[in-house]
Amino acid sequence: MTLESSTPLAPGSLVSHYRIVHELGRGAMARVYRATDTRSGRDVALKVPLSEGDQGPDSVRRFLREVRLAARLVHPNIVALHGGFEHAGLPWLAMELIEGPTLGEMIDLNGPLPLADVLTHGEALAGALGFAHARGILHHDVSPSNIVIAADGRAKLLDFGLASFLSAPRDDRMGAQGRMLNRTRGTVSGTAGYMSPEKIVGRQLDGRSDLFSLGAVLYEMAMGRPAFGGSTREELLDATLDAEPAEIAPSKSGPLGVFEAIVLKALAKPPEERYSNAGELEADLRALRLQTES
Numbered sequence: 001m002t003l004e005s006s007t008p009l010a011p012g013s014l015v016s017h018y019r020i021v022h023e024l025g026r027g028a029m030a031r032v033y034r035a036t037d038t039r040s041g042r043d044v045a046l047k048v049p050l051s052e053g054d055q056g057p058d059s060v061r062r063f064l065r066e067v068r069l070a071a072r073l074v075h076p077n078i079v080a081l082h083g084g085f086e087h088a089g090l091p092w093l094a095m096e097l098i099e100g101p102t103l104g105e106m107i108d109l110n111g112p113l114p115l116a117d118v119l120t121h122g123e124a125l126a127g128a129l130g131f132a133h134a135r136g137i138l139h140h141d142v143s144p145s146n147i148v149i150a151a152d153g154r155a156k157l158l159d160f161g162l163a164s165f166l167s168a169p170r171d172d173r174m175g176a177q178g179r180m181l182n183r184t185r186g187t188v189s190g191t192a193g194y195m196s197p198e199k200i201v202g203r204q205l206d207g208r209s210d211l212f213s214l215g216a217v218l219y220e221m222a223m224g225r226p227a228f229g230g231s232t233r234e235e236l237l238d239a240t241l242d243a244e245p246a247e248i249a250p251s252k253s254g255p256l257g258v259f260e261a262i263v264l265k266a267l268a269k270p271p272e273e274r275y276s277n278a279g280e281l282e283a284d285l286r287a288l289r290l291q292t293e294s
Contacts, residue, residue, distance in 0.1 A: 009033065016087045018046055018094065026050070034097065037082075044082060047093040047159075063091040069137055070160040077128035079148065079156045095158070100151055103221070104144030112224035115255060119289035121147075121155040122218050123282055128157050129214060130278030133207040140199075142213035143191040144220060192236035193228045197269050200237050208271040211281055215266025215274075219245055222259065227267065241269070255292045262288065 008031065013020040018035040024045060025032050033046045067084030074080065080096040103121070107113070113121075125147065132139060139146075139160055146158045190199060196212035199205055219227040227245040230236035248263065249256040262284050268274045275281040 014038075015046060015092060016085055018044065020046070035094075037094075043097050044094050045097045047095065048090055060086050060091045067093060069135075072135060073132055073137065073160055075128050075131045077124045077154060077156050078132070078160065079158050081160065098148045098150050098156060100149045102145050103147040103149060103155065103217070106149055107144060107220060107224055113221045115222065115259065116289070116292060118218060118221040119259070119285050119292065121149075121221065122214070123285040123289060124155050125157060125214055125217070126211075126278045126282035126285060129207070129210050130282060132160060133210070133278055138205060138207065139210050139213070140205075141190045141194070142210055142217060143194040144217055145191065147217065192233045193226050193230070193240065195237075195240060196271070197241050198271055200241060206271070207277060208274045211266050211275050211278060212268075212271075214281070215263050218259075218263050218266065219248065222248055222263075255288060258288050258291075 008023050008026075009015070009020045011020055011022055015033075015035065017038045019038055021034040021036060021043065023031065024034050030047050030049045033048075034043060035046045036043050064084045064086070067081060071081040071083060079098060082094040082096070084091060084093050086092070101109070125142075129139065129142070137160060139157065141159055142157070148156050148158055150156055194213045194216045196205070196209040199209050216227045223246075228236055228239035228243060230239050245267065248260040251257060252260070262281070266274055266281060275284075
């Protein structure tokens, strides 16, 4: 028996030892439910990928292996993973349920965030990425929809492990023709407008790819709009590869000018021109936060 993950489950349905309460939402790549663990009684978030065509024994094993690695990421700014399992032919992810809006929802509702909040969230998220990178794990899909703001005001990263499972292996030797094939066939997984240029064209990735994505998030927190515009996925990919975001600070002096320099360094197209690691970005954001607080 297999399930169609494109069809929502009814409340009360059982998935392994989890009872579905209701659907929390659906993104481009996955559906998320609120569910109750019938063994412990706690409520969790259950996620299942939507792309049934990618499923198979090898894919499920790879997913579960990545989840086991990601479950080691115990950090105050990373949503805790309880584990992954297979049910009815599909891989599922059980994770901590956070009662709060995503960063994207917060920006849509309230517009740009105060600089103090941007720096606080940015510093925390850079620290979370550095923690993961030190353990050999890339997020692959840092975006406002994958960041939740908890009740205590803390920003938390979602979805470690799932995005990498959904990505197809890519050949680093791709040229211009390979790049177009990669994009038009839809093999690049992730949120358009936040993916790094090297991810779009299918090159080897390292932690700097996540830092580009975080740079796009920092920009959007401060400006209330995405760094790269476009009405279609293809336009967003083209803008990420070729366009520069609109300026943040008309005057390059003062805290806002320093913040813009940090963001632009994170958003540099060539990886070698970005921060070499998350710790460097975290340190610059912390220094600016302390300066503004004083």
